[in-house]
Amino acid sequence: MNYRHGFHAGNHADVLKHLVLVALLDALKKKDAPFFVLDTHAGRGRYDLRGDQASRTGEAAAGFVRLREAAPAGPPALRAYLDAVADCALGDEHSYPGSPLLVAHALREQDRLAACELQPEEATALRAVLAGDPRCHVHQRDGYAAAKALLPPREGNTRFARGLVLIDPPYEAQEGEYAAIVAALREGLDRFPQGIFALWYPIKRRATLQPLMRKLAALPARSALAIELLVRPDDSPLRMNGSGMVIINPPWQLDAAVEPALRPLAQAMGEAGASWRLTWLKQESA
Template sequence: MNYRHAFHAGNAADVLKHVLLLALCERLVAKPAPAFALDTHAGRGLYALDADAARRTGEADEGIARLLTRPSGDPAIARYLDAVRACRAIHGEAAYPGSPWLLAHALRAQDRIACCELQPDEAAALKSNLDGDPRVAIHRRDGYAALKALLPPVVNRQRLARGLVLIDPPYEAQRAEFDIALAALREALGRWLQATYALWYPIKQRRDLRAFQRDAAGLPARSVLVVELLVRPDDSPLRMNGSGVLLLNPPFGFDTGLVKTLAALSDALASQAPPPRIEWLRAPD
């Protein structure tokens, strides 16, 4: 596997994914009971946007850099930007937090986080970047296999009922990755049905998503929601036109709160693209 997220850190897809991630974390910490978060494809957890990899693509210029120049009154976007600024206050003005850093920032002392990364150099960097946080366990292993090994979560012999699983694979072989991810989600739901699951996916050709979303609607979850943000016209010949997040068992009312958030993100990052999409593939009962 050749994918390195350092080339894409802070782009519009990261913005969408991380805004949603922090919004989900806010719901988790609203109740006092401890929660568990699993990040199956964690990367290194912290990125430098002035490094060669990020500067070579310039993708962050169309994502976090643009959003920072367009302040929004939307609470979910403000929460995300506050987290980015908190990261930069510690690690410098070119820093960008990956999902493991954001989970550690958003969750509480009583919560637990497991982060999986298979690539040795990325896993070593992840361990270094989150070193010393007793809440975080770093696993150098395949993230899909970790769903079997780590779910349902048990901490101090107590099974945790509440939590979040983030799956953010590289999609180097796109159709195959969709099938692998859906199979993994099906098995994970059998182990931990109460959790919220978030699967990020790229939007290239719309036809490639139809079978994926049809199959996702048949997963044994209580509800299935898709959230998509296009930054270019749909089915543009460019490499990636946007991205989406498949949400299984999102918190009650989560979709309603996203309407203004997605509209604000679209205005800031994708004013010439089609409007964002928030749609139930299977609505909650």
């Protein structure tokens, strides 16, 4: 696998993914009971937006940096995301956190993180970022296999009743990734049916996503919510026009918390024709 997230750190897709992630963590923290987070494709945990990789693509400048400079007011989910990024940056405005660092920042004493990263260099960097935090464990292993090995989550004799599984693959195989995603989600739901599962996906042409969405809707879960942000019209197969998150078993009122933040994202980072939407793939009846 040759993918390096440093080229894309802080782009519009990271912003959407991490805003939703922070909202999910905030929802989990509303209850005192401990929770477990499994990050299946964790990356290195921290990225330098001035570095060679990020500078070469300029994606962060058109994404998070532009959003931060726009300083949009208001929706609580947006402010929570911006505050979490700032807290993780430790005063360095060029530092951008990956998902495992955002999770580690949100954990309470009783909560735990298992972060999986297959690439040795990235896993080593992630261990350095999370060093000294007993709540966090880094596994250099295939993230899809972790759904079988690490679920249901346990620590010693303790079994976690609540948890979040974040699946953020590189999509090097593009649509060929879908079979592995669906298999991992099915395995995860079989082992941890009450867990929250969050899948990130790129959007080039929406029509190519429909087979995946049908399979996700057919999974044995009570509900599934798709949250999407397009920074340009959905008409180019050659570049990523937007991205989305499918949340399986979403927390109560996650849609109401996230939706007000999507317009400011589109306004700050989008081109002409930018859009957003929330769609229930499956919704349990009242």
